Amino acid sequence: MRLDDDLATFLQSPVMIIIGSHDAAGQPQVGRGHGALVDAVAGVVELLFSRWLWPGTAGNIAANGAIAVTFARPRDYAAYQIKGKATLLVPEPRHVQAAAAYDDAIRAALGAQGIPPPLIASWLSDRDPVVARIAVAEAFVQTPGPRAGLALEPTA
Amino acid sequence: MSTAPLAGLDACFEGVIPSILATTSAAGVPNISYLSHVVQVDGVHVALSNQFFSKTASNIRENPRAALLVVDARDGTQYRLDIRYAESRDSGAVFEQVAAQLQASSAQVGMAEVMKLRAVDVYRVESVQRLPHPDEPVPAAAADSADRLGLAAALSERLAEQVELEPLLDTLLDGLARDFGYERVLLLLGDAQGRLVAVDSRGYPASGIGAELLPGEGLAGRAARGKRLLKSSDLSRVRRFASAIRDTPDPAREIPLPALPDAMSQIAVPLVAGGRVQGVVFAESRRRYAFTRQDEAALALLARQLAAAIRVVEHGDGELAPARADRDTAADGPPCRLRHHLADDSVFIENEYVIKGVPGRLLVFLVERMLQEGRREFTNRELRLAPALGLPDIKDNLETRLLLLRRRLAERQLPLQLERPGRGRILLRVAGRVLVEHLP
Numbered sequence: 037m038r039l040d041d042d043l044a045t046f047l048q049s050p051v052m053i054i055i056g057s058h059d060a061a062g063q064p065q066v067g068r069g070h071g072a073l074v075d076a077v078a079g080v081v082e083l084l085f086s087r088w089l090w091p092g093t094a095g096n097i098a099a100n101g102a103i104a105v106t107f108a109r110p111r112d113y114a115a116y117q118i119k120g121k122a123t124l125l126v127p128e129p130r131h132v133q134a135a136a137a138y139d140d141a142i143r144a145a146l147g148a149q150g151i152p153p154p155l156i157a158s159w160l161s162d163r164d165p166v167v168a169r170i171a172v173a174e175a176f177v178q179t180p181g182p183r184a185g186l187a188l189e190p191t192a
Numbered sequence: 193m194s195t196a197p198l199a200g201l202d203a204c205f206e207g208v209i210p211s212i213l214a215t216t217s218a219a220g221v222p223n224i225s226y227l228s229h230v231v232q233v234d235g236v237h238v239a240l241s242n243q244f245f246s247k248t249a250s251n252i253r254e255n256p257r258a259a260l261l262v263v264d265a266r267d268g269t270q271y272r273l274d275i276r277y278a279e280s281r282d283s284g285a286v287f288e289q290v291a292a293q294l295q296a297s298s299a300q301v302g303m304a305e306v307m308k309l310r311a312v313d314v315y316r317v318e319s320v321q322r323l324p325h326p327d328e329p330v331p332a333a334a335a336d337s338a339d340r341l342g343l344a345a346a347l348s349e350r351l352a353e354q355v356e357l358e359p360l361l362d363t364l365l366d367g368l369a370r371d372f373g374y375e376r377v378l379l380l381l382g383d384a385q386g387r388l389v390a391v392d393s394r395g396y397p398a399s400g401i402g403a404e405l406l407p408g409e410g411l412a413g414r415a416a417r418g419k420r421l422l423k424s425s426d427l428s429r430v431r432r433f434a435s436a437i438r439d440t441p442d443p444a445r446e447i448p449l450p451a452l453p454d455a456m457s458q459i460a461v462p463l464v465a466g467g468r469v470q471g472v473v474f475a476e477s478r479r480r481y482a483f484t485r486q487d488e489a490a491l492a493l494l495a496r497q498l499a500a501a502i503r504v505v506e507h508g509d510g511e512l513a514p515a516r517a518d519r520d521t522a523a524d525g526p527p528c529r530l531r532h533h534l535a536d537d538s539v540f541i542e543n544e545y546v547i548k549g550v551p552g553r554l555l556v557f558l559v560e561r562m563l564q565e566g567r568r569e570f571t572n573r574e575l576r577l578a579p580a581l582g583l584p585d586i587k588d589n590l591e592t593r594l595l596l597l598r599r600r601l602a603e604r605q606l607p608l609q610l611e612r613p614g615r616g617r618i619l620l621r622v623a624g625r626v627l628v629e630h631l632p
Contacts, residue, residue, distance in 0.1 A: 054261075056214035056224030064214035064222060066261040066272060089323065104214075104222040119221060150456075150480070155209070158268030161326035176247075178225060185247055 067093030071138030208265035340486035396450035415460035457482035465499035525624035
């Protein structure tokens, strides 16, 4: 689905990124993302994450492609979730640059919320990076409250 | 794959760093969300509150497997828990615990209704995996390894030595401030109407003695009402979380109590004895995760001891000689004007507000007796027996009222002071003649 420009901007801003996937037995898996690049018109999100830190997530995506990703802003918990099918890619330089920029920005954003840098460091790793190229099928409001779970209409 | 027992993961369940839950529908579509509250039920079960994320709830009905990621609030270490849905509970101890915690933390930011909990889901923990750390492991900086229970035992011993209310309360507050290192401690005692009144504090710019808390107000009020220890480990998170739910939060209520405006952690422990709540011990800190499970355990024990001791003090005045009927000759200072408003028993001395309610009535009673009978010393027993006071509810809390009154008078440095020359005795000390005026 084509993505709204505001949503695309949000997904690429310093937001916490968490990844849901599952294995062949239906056992879900949690992972954390490390930056994203968005092609709003194509409805594609290229998500970086560390295969070293999240080997189960990488294995699941390689096996069945099913993925859900929630992006949440530390300042106010504004959040969106996208779902779709993903394939794993080897990062290109633009991905690596995006991840490095994200790393700086999210550490600053979390630090501004008073979260000590050593804590943040345990969730972010650039070791063995991979890209999940996600064809977005659905997007939802995930901000806590009455609108949580509301589906976003595809942009015309 | 390394594993760690759930029992070692206390610091992951403090609500400081949000937990993450992944589920999958029967059709194989994953869902991933943050969780506001994860509670450790026992060594192999956790309970999740999920007020908003209905997708999670429907997925769990289709596929009971879930993955939970929790973070040790002290050093950021991540643990991945494979869990399996066991049951939902909309009543019982675990539900009450989660509901009370959720209500307490959300009510502080005016969100009690929005955050109303319907049920908690209980999951069995099937495996625990510690995730590798990208950098060198960071020492647990915030964790205080002090032996809380050892400190509590020593403090308990000192409490057991006390036979009067005031030294009893002082011993506890001093111990918590000095030995436990609590930055701010407040002690509130209850009255017959369910209000809590601050009787003393440590660490605040103003003592707040006499400040009132309505039933159920604030973390302390909720702890008293629910007879339950309540804790909030990251108030900034509650505030942020709340602002995400409602755009225009209630304007901040002004609570006439000492408060730490930028508190990150708070704990409120009810003083329960004989099934009755006598008051609340409250502490707060600017640090996140300032109060650990060890603090909870230590405070719970001390609070019960204090509650039982207060009951003993309140129910026995000891064997006393009758109060001396000395003529007061010391009152040669300037006259002192006492105004008594009958509507709420509020008392003003030299136009300065002192106190209201039962302690106000007590003060007026003592002063009028002094004027009529020319004596300054009284006993608890005669107060209890005085029909003129007409106070059925006074029996249980006389010592507390007198303490409050004494401290207010002392704090305001008024020309009329109350002293306790011995157990069960009250001495009025006046600088000059007292002129009493009763107003509607």
